[in-house]
Amino acid sequence: GEADDPMKSSPSAAIEAVTIVLVLIALTILFEKMEHAVVHHAGHALRPIVETLFGELTVLGFLSTITYCLEQVGFFEELSKWISGETDEEEMERSEEEEDEVFELVEKIHFGMFFVMVVFLVSVLCEVRHGLQAQKEWCQWDRACQDKTYIKKLLKENHEIDDEFDAVSSMGGIRGTLKRAWRFLLPYLSFLPFLRDERKENLVDKMEFSSLRVEFYNERSEEPPFAPAEAGHKMFGDHFNFGRYLTFVFAKKMAHVVEIDTKTWIFFTGGAICYFFLFDALGFSLKTLAWAWVLIGWIFHVLSINFEKYLLGIRDRLMAPEFVPEPKRRILSWHKLSLSPKLNSKVNGTEKEPLRYATNDYQSQNMGGSDDLPIWCHINLDELDQRRSRLSKAIFGPTPQNRMHALYLFGSHGPEFHLLCLRIMLVFSCIYSAQLVIMFVPLLARDKNTTPLVFVVYCVLASVPALAFIFNKKRLIAALIQVGSVGPFVLPQAVADSEREEKTSMAVRVLVIYWQLARMTKQFLANPLSLELKSTNNHYTEILCEEETASMGRIYKLFFDQDGDGFVSGAEYCKIMSAVNITITEKEASELLLSIAKAVGDKDGELGLSMGGFFQWYANLSLTQKADDKKQCADFLFGVFDDDNSGDITVLEFKQKLDNMDIGISHEEANQLIEEMDEDGNGVLCRDEFQDMVDHFYPLEFENSET
Numbered sequence: 001g002e003a004d005d006p007m008k009s010s011p012s013a014a015i016e017a018v019t020i021v022l023v024l025i026a027l028t029i030l031f032e033k034m035e036h037a038v039v040h041h042a043g044h045a046l047r048p049i050v051e052t053l054f055g056e057l058t059v060l061g062f063l064s065t066i067t068y069c070l071e072q073v074g075f076f077e078e079l080s081k082w083i084s085g086e087t088d089e090e091e092m093e094r095s096e097e098e099e100d101e102v103f104e105l106v107e108k109i110h111f112g113m114f115f116v117m118v119v120f121l122v123s124v125l126c127e128v129r130h131g132l133q134a135q136k137e138w139c140q141w142d143r144a145c146q147d148k149t150y151i152k153k154l155l156k157e158n159h160e161i162d163d164e165f166d167a168v169s170s171m172g173g174i175r176g177t178l179k180r181a182w183r184f185l186l187p188y189l190s191f192l193p194f195l196r197d198e199r200k201e202n203l204v205d206k207m208e209f210s211s212l213r214v215e216f217y218n219e220r221s222e223e224p225p226f227a228p229a230e231a232g233h234k235m236f237g238d239h240f241n242f243g244r245y246l247t248f249v250f251a252k253k254m255a256h257v258v259e260i261d262t263k264t265w266i267f268f269t270g271g272a273i274c275y276f277f278l279f280d281a282l283g284f285s286l287k288t289l290a291w292a293w294v295l296i297g298w299i300f301h302v303l304s305i306n307f308e309k310y311l312l313g314i315r316d317r318l319m320a321p322e323f324v325p326e327p328k329r330r331i332l333s334w335h336k337l338s339l340s341p342k343l344n345s346k347v348n349g350t351e352k353e354p355l356r357y358a359t360n361d362y363q364s365q366n367m368g369g370s371d372d373l374p375i376w377c378h379i380n381l382d383e384l385d386q387r388r389s390r391l392s393k394a395i396f397g398p399t400p401q402n403r404m405h406a407l408y409l410f411g412s413h414g415p416e417f418h419l420l421c422l423r424i425m426l427v428f429s430c431i432y433s434a435q436l437v438i439m440f441v442p443l444l445a446r447d448k449n450t451t452p453l454v455f456v457v458y459c460v461l462a463s464v465p466a467l468a469f470i471f472n473k474k475r476l477i478a479a480l481i482q483v484g485s486v487g488p489f490v491l492p493q494a495v496a497d498s499e500r501e502e503k504t505s506m507a508v509r510v511l512v513i514y515w516q517l518a519r520m521t522k523q524f525l526a527n528p529l530s531l532e533l534k535s536t537n538n539h540y541t542e543i544l545c546e547e548e549t550a551s552m553g554r555i556y557k558l559f560f561d562q563d564g565d566g567f568v569s570g571a572e573y574c575k576i577m578s579a580v581n582i583t584i585t586e587k588e589a590s591e592l593l594l595s596i597a598k599a600v601g602d603k604d605g606e607l608g609l610s611m612g613g614f615f616q617w618y619a620n621l622s623l624t625q626k627a628d629d630k631k632q633c634a635d636f637l638f639g640v641f642d643d644d645n646s647g648d649i650t651v652l653e654f655k656q657k658l659d660n661m662d663i664g665i666s667h668e669e670a671n672q673l674i675e676e677m678d679e680d681g682n683g684v685l686c687r688d689e690f691q692d693m694v695d696h697f698y699p700l701e702f703e704n705s706e707t
Contacts, residue, residue, distance in 0.1 A: 052255040115438060119430040123470050124258055130474040131250050134481075138209070138243030145210045146546040154207050161200055201475060209482075211319035213242045215374055216486050222402055226377045235495065239551070241502050248494040248501075249485040254477070257423045264423050268431075287447060290440035294458065297432050297465035304425055304468070304476065311418070311479035314407045317375040318486060379403045404487045415484035422473075422480060429469030436462050501697075504673055506551065507658065508697035510559055514661065515633045516621055518580045524592050525584065540612075540619035548699075552618055556611050559661070567608030568593060579661045580640050622699075634694040638687055648684040649674075 144150045217236065219229035229235075282288045384406060385399040393399070400411035408414025444450045444458055485491055541549065560568045560576065570590035577584050584592075593609045596602075600620065602613030609617070641649045641657045655670045674685055677693045685693070 052258045115434040116430040119433045119470070120426070123426055123429060126470055127254060127473065127477065130477060131247075131254065133474070134250060134478055135243075135247040138246050139241070140243075141206055141209050142213065142241055142243035143545055143547060144206075145213055146548075151207075151210055154203060154210075158203055158207065161203065196472075205475070205478070208315055208319065209243075212315065212482060212486060215319055216242055220374070220377075220487075222404055222488065224377075226373055235490070239502065239547070240495075241498060244501055245494055245498040246481055246485060248497045249491055250477075250481045252491065252494060253419060253481060253484065257419050257426065260423065260427060263420060264427060267424055268427065286439075286443055287450075290444060290458070293432070293435060293440055294462045294465075297462065300425065300428055300432070301465040301468055304473075307421060307425075308476040308479065310409075311476065311483055314483045315479050317407055318404075318483065319374055376404050376407055379406050381406060402488065408483075412488070415489050418480050418484055422477070425469060425473075429466065432469070433466045436466065500669060500672065503669065505697045506555070508694065509551065509699050510555055510661065511637055512633055512694075512699060513555070513618070514576065514580050515636050518577065518582055518636065519632075521577055521582055521584055521592065524595070525588065528591070528595075536620050536623060538619070538623075540615040543619040543622060544615070549615065552615055553611065556614050560609075560614065561611070567604070567610055568614065569608045572608075579657075580636075630695060630698055631691065633698075634691040635687075637694065638690045641690075648682075648686055649690060650684050654685070 217234075217240070219234055219236070220226050221229070278292060279289055282292060381399060381401065381403060388399060396410055397413075398411075400406045402412070405411040405414070408417075410417045441459065441462070444455050450458075485494070536543075544552070556568075557564070560572065562572055562575075563569075570586040570588075570593065573589040573593060574584055574586055577589070590608075594606065596617055597604070597609055597613050600613045600616035602610050602616070604610055604613075638649070641653055643653055643657070651667070651671050651674055654674060655667050658670065673693075674683070677685060677689050677696075
């Protein structure tokens with residue numbers, strides 16, 4: 001009958017097949033949308049990480065497909081027969097249950113690979129989130145470091161925290177003992193960020209960032225007398241942004257971490273073999289293996305904590321002793337440094353002396369004095385070589401001849417080793433979590449001999465390493481990036497990217513100023529009496545930091561006071577407004593400039609707007625920004641650049657309008673900028689992409705004032 005015809009299918013089967021296909025299509029679309037959303041959220045600086053992430057997911061998906069195909073053609077069944085040495089007669093006698101066991105094993109492996117993909121995705125997205133937070137923090141810290149009062153406040157707060165802890169720790173009895181014990185155990189138990197001493201850690205990170213920034217700008221010689229580079233021979237310009245540079249380094253190094261290389265696969269191949277021998281040693285008991293797996297997870301967790309301490313120790317030794325806020329920190333014991341007695345007492349915490357900070361301009365100070373040299377300058381390489389064992393030299397290589405390299409395991413290959421360690425931690429966290437969820441937790445849940453209390457204890461102990469691996473690596477990664485991007489490990493490409501972005505940031509600041517002036521000019525032309533100019537009792541030096549003031553000084557001289565007489569005249573203002581398609585007469589422009597000068601207290605307003613008046617006007621604006629200003633700014637500027645009203649901005653339109661505004665960005669730089677912001681890859685900027693560009697480069701002084 002029809003039901004027995006093998007060439008026909010039932011309607012329900014056809015409906016199921018179509019439904020499955022539709023679900024797969026929907027999941028594919030959802031995956032594509034998620035990829036675009038992640039790329040958009042990450043921003044162009046962190047985009048390499050996301051692109052590498054989805055490339056690796058594609059590889060894992062390919063492996064999963066190959067696994068399915070091999071299972072369908074019976075490869076694993078034949079492999080099982082070959083390993084067990086099964087004869088044809090034994091194959092005939094094999095029970096259906098044994099065949100299902102092989103099939104179930106393959107399905108577990110297949111599902112395990114899928115779960116590894118999920119955990120890998122979540123882990124990397126967490127790192128991207130950490131990168132976005134670090135990017136914001138580093139740029140804010142770089143801006144704040146211009147203020148010496150800010151640094152002194154950090155130092156004072158650090159002393160207060162240390163004194164408070166010392167007071168409690170020195171107490172006798174149970175309270176003091178518990179406090180000291182908690183401080184020691186905290187790093188190993190803090191699998192979630194809120195369990196860490198975030199106040200202290202954040203304070204230390206800010207202080208060490210400022211110190212590392214000083215040494216980065218100094219470009220100190222690696223040989224005695226370790227003198228800073230002369231002004232004319234420095235790699236970096238006077239206005240280089242260290243925080244932005246670290247962001248580009250973060251993106252490049254984390255993209256390298258996410259890309260699983262051959263060394264990592266070799267490591268886990270050896271790990272799989274060791275895992276088998278461990279299983280054999282445990283008598284192939286899955287229950288015992290479940291507890292052993294948690295022990296392995298904790299071993300990796302402890303190693304990761306000590307790896308973080310090792311990186312923080314290197315960071316300490318890249319700066320001068322006066323800047324080290326935690327003197328009791330040690331580098332790994334295999335290469336304890338040979339230091340002068342006085343310096344050794346500072347590093348090892350036996351000398352109780354308050355931290356001090358130079359009162360002169362620390363960005364350009366000559367830190368050439370013996371006590372002011374970074375700690376790495378005091379390393380005795382000959383004594384270090386004598387103290388190292390043959391085993392240490394065989395594993396980590398000969399003693400480096402460069403003092404800075406001597407801080408790192410594997411010397412000049414130290415940063416590469418750090419990335420390998422982080423990559424191994426990332427992959428292990430995925431495998432560890434997959435094994436727990438797929439195999440061991442369900443196994444103990446079904447085991448009748450496991451009591452509910454034991455099961456809960458197992459789940460708690462197993463979850464600590466898993467959660468720590470995924471959610472608590474922000475500080476470790478930040479330290480890894482910092483110690484792997486200074487001194488001999490500076491990344492020239494990241495420097496070039498940072499300088500280009502700094503140039504773009506300045507261009508966007510100019511465009512924002514043009515928009516502010518255009519908005520004010522339109523209001524003035526409509527009704528001069530309705531012009532409202534905000535005033536404040538605060539001087540611009542109290543509102544803008546030194547770097548912002550210096551940047552505004554360059555902008556004033558380059559774009560506004562074009563004849564160099566110290567004032568913006570009515571004629572110069574007319575030219576500025578013509579660049580944004582606004583027509584105003586010289587008389588009207590002079591009246592408007594006079595109104596601005598009076599509002600900001602510029603006494604020479606009859607001559608035009610002076611530099612001081614310009615600074616005060618800009619500072620007043622930064623205090624009166626609204627939440628929707630960025631969108632209004634982007635919409636106005638998009639209309640200025642989109643000459644043909646096509647809804648897109650081409651490279652030619654972008655470059656021509658920048659030239660009209662005398663903004664010095666080359667055609668190549670304009671093209672690179674559009675390529676970075678062009679998310680759909682069509683070679684032009686749409687309105688949303690232009691909005692993203694404005695959002696990304698919007699002046700921080702305006703961001704911080706939004707209401």
